[in-house]
Amino acid sequence: MRRIPQVSGWDQSLAFLADPYRFIARNCRQLRSEVVQARLLLRQTLCFTGPRAAELFYNESLFCRAGAAPEPLRATLFGKGGVQGLDGAAHRRRKALFMRVLAPEQVAALVRQVSHEWEHELARWAEQPRVPLYAALHPMLTRAVCHWAGVPLAPAQVALRTRELVALFDQATGPPLSHLHSRLARMALESWLAHLLAEARAGRVELPEGSAAEAVALHRDEDGKVLRPRIAAVELINLLRPTVAVSVFITQAAHALHMAPQCREPLSDSLAGGDMRYAQAFVQEVRRWYPFFPAVAARVRHDFEWQGYHFSRGELALLDLYGTNHDPRSWDDADEFRPQRFLARKPGAYDFIPQGGAEPHAHHRCPGEGVAIALMMLSLDWLLHRMRCEVPQQDLSLDMSRLPALPRDGLLISGVQALS
Template identity: 85%
Template sequence: MRPIPRVGGWDSSLEFLGDPYRFIHRHCLDRRSDVVEARLMLRATLCFTGPRAAELFYNEALFLRAGAAPEPVRATLFGKGGVQTLDGARHRRRKALFMRALAPEQLAALARQVSHEWEHELGRWAQQPPFSLYCALHPLLTRAVCHWAGVPLAPEQVELRSGELVALFDRAIGPPLQHLHARVARMALESWLAHLLSEARAGRVELPEGCAAETVALHRDEDGNVLRPHVAAVELINLLRPTVAVSVFITQAAHALHVHPECREPLSESLLGGDMRYAQAFVQEVRRWYPFFPAVAARVRHDFEWQGYHFPRGQLALLDLYGTDHDARSWDKPEAFRPQRFLTRRPGAYDLIPQGGAEPHAHHRCPGEGVAIALMLLSLDWLLHRMRWEVPPQDLELDMSRLPALPRGGFVIGDVQALP
């Protein structure tokens, strides 16, 4: 066996955190390999990139998720005991919960509620000075997803719960005080929702029939038991949090509209004319081109060999999502923003992976991918046809050291007007 190429230095954690989206791909390109080994958080870590590596990474016979995600991520972004940390039959049964909760008719209902909230917010936005679109989307999406999920949310609680949900994905990996904020937010949300679900099971709170909260409350594991209140709360958060996190994609789509004005006319025609191919292509290109999550983690299940390398059991592995979405072996001129590339090709399960790869029902691909696409299309319709807005002077360069990556100026909009 040949040795796996190594990233120099005693520990590369600071380098990774300084450039989390490009670290893996850059080092793999430099060493002409689909995998390198780096020391991250004082631990030898396999770093994979590219479509072939993605297909390997999602082979459940070779990799598992239990114990892979770093504790700080499990304590904030994922939650402990959630679907992201399960393998095999346990994972597939838990994943079925999310596929039921996000069935097409449920997704359509969520989109209708988000559209209602856009209409509610638009009048208020028109009365205020320039503001960050990203931040303004948070309470909008929080109200929408809680109403859809059957989670009672009083108006005076919106700011609190919205801030807590945002902290899980916007503060999880950052300076110590930000990370502590995310941990406290996770504990508060789990306590709130565990109490709600326990009260619903006891018959003291009535949940709307068929809502996501009821689906979680009634779900039974492989042994026929309902989920423990803490774990049930984790999984309900796994429906609420990703919906609010679509604010990242919507902000990136608005940024793309502004910096690529040539896309506005074909996108508008596609949304209004009923032929959604270009609109779908635009959304997919936003998801491909813009940074969302940098990587996902797994552990080697048992010793195996691939491409002449030996991988030992138990070693931590990261799959490069952003770099795979920009791999020149899959994408012509990958650094160019070109929605039309998706008019002539259907993305594969291992080359377009902003929210994970493989098949969502059985593997660890995010079940919320359909939510992201539907809400991006809906929001683009609002941004193009139902409101007028301006982008005042600001720094529009993406901050690639930020998780999630957003324009340095926050993507501020102003002079908002509702269109008839």
């Protein structure tokens, strides 16, 4: 057996946090291996990159998810007891809930609600000299997804629930005070939604028929029992939070539109003309090129060998999402933004993994990819055809030490006008 290359240094946690998107690929490249070992948070961790490693990582007979995510992320981003930490039949049963709730007709209904919010927000944005696009998207997405999901949200609650949902993905890996805020936000959201679902089951609150909230309240796991209210709340948040987090992809798409002006005309023609192939290619290239999640975690299920390396039961493993999406073995000119690459080829299940790899019904690939793509397409249509705005002088460089990575000034727009 070959020895898995070890990243130099006693602990690499600070190096990883300083450059979370490029850490794994850089070290794998330097050590000429698809897998390296690094000590992260004082624990030896397997770090994988590339399509072959991704295919290995999603082999459920070799890797499991239970207990893999670090506790700070389970206490903020994911929640405890949710679908991300399940394996086997339990995972497939819970995942079926999400695939049913996020069926195409349900996604279309969510898109219509978000479009209504775009129209509502434009009037407010037009009154402001400058609008930070990323932050401005949060309340509109919160209102839209809560309405779509059947979660009652009074106007006076919008600001609070928006801050809490955003804190789950925007502050989870921040400095101690930000992380604490994320933990407190998770606790508040779970309490709010657990009470709502318990009241609905008791018949004291009526949830809209066919809504996501009703589906979560009525869902039964493989043991035939409904979810405990707190776990049900975690899963309902797993529908609300990712939709609000699409604000990251929308902001990145707007950034790409500004930084790659040669794409504007073919993108506009595609969206207006009904041939959506270029628009879809543009959205996919945004998801490939821009950093969103840096990595996903799993544990080695049992001892096995791969590529001459031995892996031991219980070892923690990270799969590099960003580096795999930029792997030159899969992508020509991988660091260039080129939407047309998606016109020439259909992406694979293991080389294009912005929201996880493999097949979404049975594996841990995100069931919300369709939502992200549809809302990005909608937002690009609004930006190109239904409003006019300018991008004033600002720092448009991406902060790669931030999770999620965004333009440093949040992408300011000015001179907003609605087009009739």
